[in-house]
Amino acid sequence: MKISKEEILHIANLAQLTLEDSEVEKYMENLQDILNFANIVNNAPVEGLDVTIGANEEKNIFREDKVKIFEDTSSLLQNAPEQDRNMFKIPKVLN
Amino acid sequence: MNITELTVHELQEKIKSKKLTIKEINNAYIERIKEKEPEVQAFITPLLEQAKEKAKTIQEKIDSGEKLSDLAGIPIGIKDNICTKGVKTTCASKMLENFISPYDATIMNKINAENMITLGKLNMDEFAMGGSTEYSYFKKTKNPWDLTRVPGGSSGGSAAAVAANMVPWAIGSDTGGSIRQPASLCGVVGLKPTYGLVSRFGLVAFASSLDQIGVFTKDVRDCAMLLNVISGYDELDTTSAKIEPKDYTKSLQKDVKGLKIGVPKEFYGEGINEEVKKSLEEALQKYKEMGAEVEEFSLDIAQYALATYYIIACAEASSNLGRYDGIRYTYRSPEAKTLKEIYKKSRSEAFGTEVKRRIILGTYVLSSGYYDAYYKKAQQVRTLVMNKFNEAFKKYDVIITPTSPTTAFKIGEKSTNPMEMYLADICTVSVNIAGLPGLSVPCGVDSKGLPIGMQIIGKKFDEETIIKTAFAYEQETNFRAKYKPTFKGGVR
Numbered sequence: 001m002k003i004s005k006e007e008i009l010h011i012a013n014l015a016q017l018t019l020e021d022s023e024v025e026k027y028m029e030n031l032q033d034i035l036n037f038a039n040i041v042n043n044a045p046v047e048g049l050d051v052t053i054g055a056n057e058e059k060n061i062f063r064e065d066k067v068k069i070f071e072d073t074s075s076l077l078q079n080a081p082e083q084d085r086n087m088f089k090i091p092k093v094l095n
Numbered sequence: 096m097n098i099t100e101l102t103v104h105e106l107q108e109k110i111k112s113k114k115l116t117i118k119e120i121n122n123a124y125i126e127r128i129k130e131k132e133p134e135v136q137a138f139i140t141p142l143l144e145q146a147k148e149k150a151k152t153i154q155e156k157i158d159s160g161e162k163l164s165d166l167a168g169i170p171i172g173i174k175d176n177i178c179t180k181g182v183k184t185t186c187a188s189k190m191l192e193n194f195i196s197p198y199d200a201t202i203m204n205k206i207n208a209e210n211m212i213t214l215g216k217l218n219m220d221e222f223a224m225g226g227s228t229e230y231s232y233f234k235k236t237k238n239p240w241d242l243t244r245v246p247g248g249s250s251g252g253s254a255a256a257v258a259a260n261m262v263p264w265a266i267g268s269d270t271g272g273s274i275r276q277p278a279s280l281c282g283v284v285g286l287k288p289t290y291g292l293v294s295r296f297g298l299v300a301f302a303s304s305l306d307q308i309g310v311f312t313k314d315v316r317d318c319a320m321l322l323n324v325i326s327g328y329d330e331l332d333t334t335s336a337k338i339e340p341k342d343y344t345k346s347l348q349k350d351v352k353g354l355k356i357g358v359p360k361e362f363y364g365e366g367i368n369e370e371v372k373k374s375l376e377e378a379l380q381k382y383k384e385m386g387a388e389v390e391e392f393s394l395d396i397a398q399y400a401l402a403t404y405y406i407i408a409c410a411e412a413s414s415n416l417g418r419y420d421g422i423r424y425t426y427r428s429p430e431a432k433t434l435k436e437i438y439k440k441s442r443s444e445a446f447g448t449e450v451k452r453r454i455i456l457g458t459y460v461l462s463s464g465y466y467d468a469y470y471k472k473a474q475q476v477r478t479l480v481m482n483k484f485n486e487a488f489k490k491y492d493v494i495i496t497p498t499s500p501t502t503a504f505k506i507g508e509k510s511t512n513p514m515e516m517y518l519a520d521i522c523t524v525s526v527n528i529a530g531l532p533g534l535s536v537p538c539g540v541d542s543k544g545l546p547i548g549m550q551i552i553g554k555k556f557d558e559e560t561i562i563k564t565a566f567a568y569e570q571e572t573n574f575r576a577k578y579k580p581t582f583k584g585g586v587r
Binding site for chain 2: 058
C-alpha cells in the first residue's frame with residue numbers, strides 16, 4: 001500500500017497537527033516503512049480468533065455515581081495557560 | 096563504607112544496628128548526585144533541598160522514639176510520568192514543561208506513607224515513547240557503563256540513576272519494555288509486574304491496555320521489597336486487580352530444583368547479538384547445574400507481537416494524547432488566535448518528532464478504510480499471542496529470553512531510524528501484549544564490558560516464581576560483586 005501526501009495531510013488534520021513540508025516528506029517515508037513491517041499481522045494465523053481489547057478479562061467496572069468535592073481549585077487552575085475569574089480562558093468561539 | 100553502593104536491605108541493616116542515620120544516607124546520595132549528575136544527566140527535576148529537609152524531619156522523629164516504617168528515610172527516584180503533587184511532572188515533553196499535578200499518583204501515596212524520600216523526577220523518552228531516552232525534550236541521559244552510549248528507554252533516567260548509585264532504587268513504567276530494556280542495558284534489576292497488579296492512577300497514560308508501573312533495583316531482594324510497597328488493588332484504577340496482598344520477600348529462595356524453564360528458540364535467533372546469546376546460554380547452563388529442567392520449545396510470535404504492539408500502542412496513544420489541547424494544563428502556542436489554532440499550533444509546536452510520528456501512525460490505523468486491516472487484525476493477533484503463552488505455561492513455570500537483542504548502543508546510532516529503534520523491543524513487547532509479568536536480571540557483560548540482561552517471564556500474577564528464579568541465579572552468580580559501571584568515555 002502506497003501512502004500519498006494527501007493522505008498524510010488528512011491524517012495530520014484528524015490528529016490536530018500541522019506539518020511543515022519537510023515533516024510531510026519524512027513522515028510519509030516513516031509511515032510507509034512501519035506499515036510495510038506491520039503488514040505481517042495480515043499473515044498471522046488468526047482465522048476464527050476473537051479480538052482482545054485489554055490484558056485482563058474484566059469488562060465493565062461499575063461504581064456508585066457519587067459527587068466528591070475537590071476543593072483545591074487553585075491547584076487545577078495554576079497550570080492553565082490563561083485563566084479568568086476561576087475559569088479557563090479561550091478565544092471567542094462564535095462570531 | 097561507601098553508602099551509595101549499598102542495597103536498600105543493606106541500608107536497613109545499617110540503620111537498625113545504628114551504624115548509619117537517615118541523615119547520613121540522604122546526604123551521601125545528595126553528594127553523589129552532585130558528583131555524577133553532570134555526566135549522567137538522569138534527572139529532570141532534582142529535589143535535593145526538599146530531600147534534605149525531609150531527612151531531617153524523619154531523623155528527628157526517629158530520635159524522639161516515634162515508630163516509623165522499615166523504609167522510613169530511604170531515598171527513591173521517580174520517573175517523570177508519575178504524578179507528584181506540588182512537583183513538576185513533565186513526561187519529558189515541552190507540552191507539560193510547567194505542569195504541576197494537583198494530586199499524587201496512588202503509588203506516590205503508598206511511597207509517602209512509608210516515609211520514603213523522593214530525590215527527584217527522572218528523565219525518560221517523551222511520553223515514554225522510545226527505547227533510548229534520546230527523545231526527551233530536555234536532555235539525553237548517558238549510560239553509566241559507557242557515557243557515549245544510551246541507557247535504554249523509555250525509563251532511561253531511572254535505570255541510569257540506579258546504576259550510577261544516585262538513587263538506591265527507582266520507579267519506572269513499562270508499555271513495551273520500558274523498564275526491562277533499560278534495566279538490561281544499565282546492569283540493574285527491572286520488574287514489569289502483571290497488568291493490574293500495580294495501580295496506574297496518576298501515571299500519565301500512553302497506551303492504557305499495555306502500560307504498567309514497576310521497579311528498578313540493585314538486586315532481587317530490593318525488587319521484592321519495593322513490589323510489596325506499590326502493589327495492590329485501587330478503586331481509582333478500573334483495571335486494578337482484586338487479589339490478596341502477598342509478601343514477595345517470601346519468594347527469595349535459592350532452590351530451583353525441578354523448576355521447569357521454557358526456552359523459546361525464536362527469541363535466540365536472527366537479530367540477537369552473538370555475545371548476548373552466549374551469555375544467555377551460560378545462564379541456562381547454570382540453571383541446569385542448579386537442578387532446573389531447561390527445555391527448548393517453539394514460540395513463533397515475536398515478529399507478529401512487535402507489529403501488533405506498534406499498531407495497538409500507537410492507536411491508544413493517538414487517542415490518549417488527544418487530551419493535550421492547549422486549554423487547561425499544557426503548553427499553549429503564543430501564535431494561536433482562534434480555538435482551532437490553539438489545538439493545532441500548540442500540539443505541533445510542543446510534541447516532539449517521535450510523539451507526532453506515533454500519533455500519525457495511530458490515527459492512520461484507526462481511520463476508516465484501514466481499521467480492519469491493521470487495528471482489528473492486531474487485536475486478533477493479541478489473542479493469538481495470549482493463547483500461545485497460555486499453552487506454553489501449561490508446560491513451563493517460567494520462560495527465559497534475552498531482555499534486549501543487543502547491549503547498549505551509541506547515542507545517535509538509532510535515533511534517526513524509527514524502525515531500527517522499534518526492533519530493540521522485539522524480546523519485550525509480547526509480555527505487555529499478553530499482560531504477563533517480566534523481570535530483567537543482569538547475567539554478564541559483553542567484550543566491551545557492557546551489561547547483558549536475562550528476561551524471566553511468568554504466569555499472570557505469579558511474580559513469586561519469577562522473583563525466586565531470578566534470586567536463585569543472582570545468589571549463585573553475584574553480578575554486582577564482579578562488575579561495576581566505569582563511567583568511561585565522558586566529557587565533562
